[in-house]
Amino acid sequence: MSTVRTGPQIGLIVQIVLLAGLAATVGLGVAGWLAGAAYGAVTCLALVRGLRHAGSARLGPADWVTMGRGLLVGGVTALVADALVAGRPAPVVVLVALTAVALVLDAVDGKVARRTRTVSALGARFDMEVDSFLVLALSLYTAPSVGIWVLAIGAMRYAFLAASWLLPWMHAQLPPRYWRKVVAAVQGIVLAVAAAQVLPGALTMLVLVAALGLLVESFGRDVVWLWRHRAIRVAPTLVVPSVPIGVRRVDRAEDRDLPTAPVLSLR
Numbered sequence: 001m002s003t004v005r006t007g008p009q010i011g012l013i014v015q016i017v018l019l020a021g022l023a024a025t026v027g028l029g030v031a032g033w034l035a036g037a038a039y040g041a042v043t044c045l046a047l048v049r050g051l052r053h054a055g056s057a058r059l060g061p062a063d064w065v066t067m068g069r070g071l072l073v074g075g076v077t078a079l080v081a082d083a084l085v086a087g088r089p090a091p092v093v094v095l096v097a098l099t100a101v102a103l104v105l106d107a108v109d110g111k112v113a114r115r116t117r118t119v120s121a122l123g124a125r126f127d128m129e130v131d132s133f134l135v136l137a138l139s140l141y142t143a144p145s146v147g148i149w150v151l152a153i154g155a156m157r158y159a160f161l162a163a164s165w166l167l168p169w170m171h172a173q174l175p176p177r178y179w180r181k182v183v184a185a186v187q188g189i190v191l192a193v194a195a196a197q198v199l200p201g202a203l204t205m206l207v208l209v210a211a212l213g214l215l216v217e218s219f220g221r222d223v224v225w226l227w228r229h230r231a232i233r234v235a236p237t238l239v240v241p242s243v244p245i246g247v248r249r250v251d252r253a254e255d256r257d258l259p260t261a262p263v264l265s266l267r
Helices: 007-025 030-054 061-085 092-106 109-115 121-146 148-166 178-196 201-228
Strands: 232-238 260-266
Touching: 007 030, 007 061, 030 061, 030 121, 061 092, 061 109, 061 121, 092 121, 092 178, 109 121, 121 148, 121 178, 121 201, 148 178, 148 201, 178 201
Parallel strands: none
Antiparallel strands: 232 260
């Protein structure tokens, strides 16, 4: 009998409630509802699959914190979709507030996981995906006012993922690096500041360029590490022993098992 995992379903219900709250307070059109609901459904399905793969029946304490962050990101996604697709003026104060709380909670879930000794690969992946999608949503929101080039910030993680599908050596597990987390947080903070439009245009452009530079450096370092540590597999190749001219080969039983020699191939 399969185990019922209710955590993701609860998250989806709360996501719909949050969208209803946004609709009742600041207004939410069809585009916002569709984007927010789709985000919540995909998150729910991904978590159910992740829990099944991990053999776990429930979310850990830190996962619930990340779930809270994810719900806020769903609200940001809905507001951004409304602003871009439906042309509705985005409630900047609400959008930035949701983003700010999500960024603050980003510093909480890791501490909760360590204190409760519930650190897991699923939790780390969940945290990373929530961070990445928040950065993507904010990049989409700021692109019309800053320039389409800012989409490179939001698309960097997904470009890396696409490259790993094409290049098997990029599938290797990267070593933990705290700087990677710092750079991800910087992207969210800088994009939130750009969305709030509290800085002069030139200064906003400067900090966004600096944030993109940090992101390129971080991803570039990971790619270099993966290339240098790409796995080497040993694949056997058949070597047929030579037979001198004029010597007739005898088909004996021991001759049927031909020796092999290894050949190196890069994955």
